Structure formats: structure tokens, C-alpha cells
Amino acid sequence: MKILVTGSAGFIGSHFVCYALENGHNIINIDKLTYAGNLENLENYKNHPNHSFYQEDICNRSAVENIVFKHAPEVIIHMAAESHVDRSIDCADEFIRTNINGTHALLDASLKYYKQLDNKHNFRFIHLSTDEVFGALGPTGQFDETMPYKPNSPYAASKASSDLLVRSYNKTYNFPAIIVNSSNNYGSKQHPEKLIPLTILNALELKNLPIYGDGKQIRDWLFVEDHVNALFAIISHGKIGESYCIGSDNEISNLDLVRRICEILDKLRPANKPYSELITFVKDRPGHDFRYATNASKLKEHTGWFPRVTFDEGLQKTVEWYLSNEKLRANSNARNRIGLIHEN
Ligand code: NAD
Numbered sequence: 001m002k003i004l005v006t007g008s009a010g011f012i013g014s015h016f017v018c019y020a021l022e023n024g025h026n027i028i029n030i031d032k033l034t035y036a037g038n039l040e041n042l043e044n045y046k047n048h049p050n051h052s053f054y055q056e057d058i059c060n061r062s063a064v065e066n067i068v069f070k071h072a073p074e075v076i077i078h079m080a081a082e083s084h085v086d087r088s089i090d091c092a093d094e095f096i097r098t099n100i101n102g103t104h105a106l107l108d109a110s111l112k113y114y115k116q117l118d119n120k121h122n123f124r125f126i127h128l129s130t131d132e133v134f135g136a137l138g139p140t141g142q143f144d145e146t147m148p149y150k151p152n153s154p155y156a157a158s159k160a161s162s163d164l165l166v167r168s169y170n171k172t173y174n175f176p177a178i179i180v181n182s183s184n185n186y187g188s189k190q191h192p193e194k195l196i197p198l199t200i201l202n203a204l205e206l207k208n209l210p211i212y213g214d215g216k217q218i219r220d221w222l223f224v225e226d227h228v229n230a231l232f233a234i235i236s237h238g239k240i241g242e243s244y245c246i247g248s249d250n251e252i253s254n255l256d257l258v259r260r261i262c263e264i265l266d267k268l269r270p271a272n273k274p275y276s277e278l279i280t281f282v283k284d285r286p287g288h289d290f291r292y293a294t295n296a297s298k299l300k301e302h303t304g305w306f307p308r309v310t311f312d313e314g315l316q317k318t319v320e321w322y323l324s325n326e327k328l329r330a331n332s333n334a335r336n337r338i339g340l341i342h343e344n
Contacts, residue, residue, distance in 0.1 A: 001235070004028040004073035006058050006106065007037070007080030011190040012128065014041030015224045016077065016231060021045050028071040029053045030064065032098075036083065041189045058102035065109035075235055076110050077126040078103065081162075084193055085132075085155045089286060092154035099158035100165070103127070107169050114175060124235060125177040127166040131220075131245060132156035133181060136289035143181070144295040145243050152287045163243070176240040180231065183247035183294040186314065187224030188321035195254065196315075199261050200322040203275045209262075213284030215255025218291040220247045223314035226307040230296075233303035247294025248307035255279075264319045 003020055007013040009031040017027050027048075031037045033055050045051055052071065056063050058080050068076070080102060082088065082095045110125055117123055134143045135150030149164075151157040169175040186196050199209050230246050238244060252260070262275035299305055309317075 001075060002026040002028070002071065002073045003075045003077060003235075004030065004068060004071060006030045006076075006078050007128075008053075009033055009037035009039050009041055010079065010083070011036075011041075011187075011194075012185055012224055012227060013079045014038075014189055015187065016079070016228050017042060017051070018045055019225070019228045019232075021048050021050055024050075026050045027052070028067065028073055030056050030058065030067060031080065032057045034082075036191050038189075038191075057098075058106050059097060061105040061109055064106055065112060068109050068113045072113075074122050075124045075126065076106075077128070077231065077235075078106055079128045080106075081128070081159070082155070084191075085153045086193075086285065088153055088155035088158070092158070095154055095158040099155075100161045103162035103165055107165060107175070111169060111173055111175050115173075120176070123176055124238075124240070125166070125175065126231065126234060126238075127163065127177060127179045128231075129159050129163045129179055129181045129243075130156065131181050131183050131247065131292050131294045132289065133160040133163060137291040137293055139291065142247075142293040142295035144245055145181075145298055152289055167243075170241045178234055178238045178240060179243035180234060181243060181245045181294070182227055182230075183220040183222050183245075183292055185224045185227055186221050187318055188325075190224075195257070196261065196318060197322060199258050200265065200319055203262065203265050203278060204269065204323075206271065206278065208280040209258055209275070209278045210280050210282045211254055211258060212282060212288060215258070215279075215281065216253050216290075217288060218251050218253050218293070219257075220293045221250040221252065221257075221311060221314075222246060222248045222294075223307065223309040223311075226309055229308070230299060230303070230305045233305040234299070237303040239302060242298075242302070244299040244302070245294045245296055246299055247296050248309075248311075249293075250311040251291075251293050252311070260315060261319060264316060268319065268323060 008029040088095045134147045151160040170177045
């Protein structure tokens with residue numbers, strides 16, 4: 001399959017691209033390479049014969065249109081975004097620009113391309129979004145596709161807006177789009193500003209492990225490789241015009257998650273005291289959502305997908321990956337930008 005991916009040098013995008021190339025697909029890759037994009041994430045695949053990379057901004061409609069028409073993809077999968085909640089609280093400008101205007105530009109370029117296709121049945125547009133568009137849950141219940149949108153952060157609001165644009169193109173133009181609302185992902189190659197890599201990397205330098213508020217906020221963690229499998233299941237079996245929630249029932253509080261990482265590190269790289277002694281509670285983030293939990297029943301029913309990696313296995317693999325990546329450990333700038341953390 002010929003697949004055009006936006007945001008392919010980021011965390012999820014790079015996992016998607018590597019998996020796709022390993023499985024014989026053709027990849028056309030658009031990434032602006034913001035602070036969050038890193039071509040090293042695609043290191044072994046840079047010169048792959050089935051891989052074309054364009055350093056481009058999705059807001060540049062004519063450039064994107066040229067790439068789309070030149071390569072004539074069967075699937076466009078849209079992952080490019082500003083993705084860090086804390087940054088959106090600092091300043092939402094880039095979130096509005098990329099997540100809303102950029103999605104709009106990409107949709108217009110893709111629609112123009114779609115309209116002139118002879119074989120329209122073969123084309124799909126997959127839009128990656130987040131469960132954060134649904135807001136926050138109390139102690140019980142799960143997000144599903146029927147929930148109203150109630151985004152609480154500028155990041156979530158910008159993603160919600162992009163979802164609504166994608167939905168409107170499907171309803172108005174019969175544009176074959178599918179929206180994917182995923183829970184928090186974890187795994188290798190995630191930017192060091194996010195909770196799991198930040199905890200591992202700070203611990204290795206014996207720095208404080210900052211936790212917002214009392215650390216009782218709960219997130220539902222999805223191993224990034226399970227997410228990539230779900231995206232391929234959606235490409236093959238997802239129904240046009242639908243949205244799919246993805247999660248893998250791995251609910252854990254931020255505090256317990258950080259403690260689990262400390263326990264793994266105590267075994268793999270013992271220090272002279274338990275890493276958990278580095279845990280430090282810091283002022284809570286404004287509007288911090290209490291709990292996310294995502295029900296993937298519809299996705300399972302429509303596509304047969306199920307998560308394959310348990311949280312214990314996935315977390316162990318993730319910690320081991322960061323331990324073996326000295327280069328990343330050297331780059332402490334990014335994670336110190338705000339001095340704090342967020343789990344997504
Ligand atoms: P990321 O921040 O790691 O990567 C984003 C990528 O997009 C980077 O490579 C960046 O260079 C690129 N990019 C940003 N602005 C761009 C622009 N204007 N033009 C072209 N490229 C641009 O993000 P991620 O964690 O891989 O997330 C990918 C997608 O999945 C995003 O849409 C995000 O909202 C969504 N999502 C992520 C998670 C998660 O836990 N990581 C959960 C749910 C949904």
C-alpha cells in the first residue's frame with residue numbers, strides 16, 4: 001500500500017513508518033521537524049527504497065498538495081500535531097496553527113486529490129486524535145465514541161476542533177475519513193518532555209522526579225506498537241465516517257506509574273538508594289484532568305484488533321530502550337524546558 005504520513009518523525013509516526021516499511025508498504029513522509037520531530041527516530045529507514053521524506057509544514061497547502069498529487073497515495077494518515085499539553089497552556093498559538101489550520105490545509109489538499117481519483121473506493125484518510133477531546137472522567141466509567149466533546153486544555157480543544165473539521169469533510173463531501181481517539185501512548189522514541197521518558201532519564205541522573213499535585217490522576221496507557229497495529233486494522237477494516245476509541249485497559253495513577261518505573265530501574269540499574277526517594281510533588285497543572293479511560297469495544301468489534309502487549313512487558317521494554325540510548329540521555333534540554341511534566 002502507498003501511505004502518506006504526516007508527523008512521521010515524531011513518536012507514534014516513526015513507529016508507524018518503521019512498521020509499515022518492514023511490512024512492504026510504500027511511505028511518503030511529511031514532517032516539519034519541529035522540536036518534537038527527530039529524524040533519528042527513522043535512522044535505519046532514511047535511505048529505504050520505499051521511503052520518501054519531505055521536510056514540510058502541513059500548513060503549506062500548495063506544497064502539501066504537490067506532494068499528494070505527485071505520489072498518489074491510497075491512504076493518508078494524519079499524525080502531525082503539536083502534542084504537549086503543558087506547551088499549549090504556555091501559549092496555544094502553534095496548537096491553533098498546526099492542529100486546526102494545518103489539518104484544514106491537509107484536508108483541502110486531500111479532498112482535491114480525492115475528487116479527481118477514478119477509483120475512490122480505495123482511498124482512506126485517517127486522522128489521529130486523542131481521548132482528551134472528551135474531557136475528564138470521575139472515578140468510574142470509560143470514554144467511548146458516543147461521548148460529547150468537552151476538551152479542557154488548549155491542546156485538547158485544538159484536537160477537538162480538528163476532529164470536527166474532519167467529520168464535516170466526511171459529512172459534507174463524502175470524504176472517506178476515519179477519526180481515531182487514542183489514550184496515552186508509551187514506548188521507545190517518545191520525546192523526553194513526556195512523563196515516562198522524563199522519569200527514566202531524570203532518575204538515571206539522580207534528579208528529582210516531579211509529580212503534579214498529589215499524583216492521583218489516572219491515565220490509561222497504550223503501548224505504541226499496539227496503537228500502530230490498531231491503525232493498520234483500521235486502514236483495512238475500519239468503517240468510513242466512523243470514529244474509534246483506542247485504549248488497552250491499563251489504568252494507573254501517575255504516582256503509581258512513576259513508582260513502577262523506579263522499581264524497574266532499581267533492578268536494572270541499582271543506585272545507592274531506591275529511585276522512588278527522588279519523587280517530588282509540585283504544584284498541580286491548571287485544569288488537570290482527573291482520569292482518562294478508553295473503551296475500545298467498537299474498534300475490536302469492527303476490526304478484530306486487540307492489544308498484544310501487557311503493561312508490565314511494555315513498561316519493561318520501554319525502560320530498557322531508554323537505558324540503552326545514551327544519545328537521548330545526553331539531551332536534557334528539552335525535558336528541562338518547563339521544568340515540569342505532563343503525562344501526555
Ligand atoms: P509528537 O509530538 O511526538 O510528534 C509530532 C510530529 O509532528 C513531530 O515529528 C513534528 O515535527 C510534526 N509536526 C508538528 N507540527 C507540524 C507541522 N506544522 N507540519 C508538519 N509536521 C509537523 O506526537 P505523537 O505523540 O507522535 O502524536 C502523534 C499524533 O497522535 C498527534 O496528532 C497527537 O495529537 C496524537 N495522539 C498522541 C498520543 C500520545 O500519547 N502520544 C495520544 C493520543 C493521540
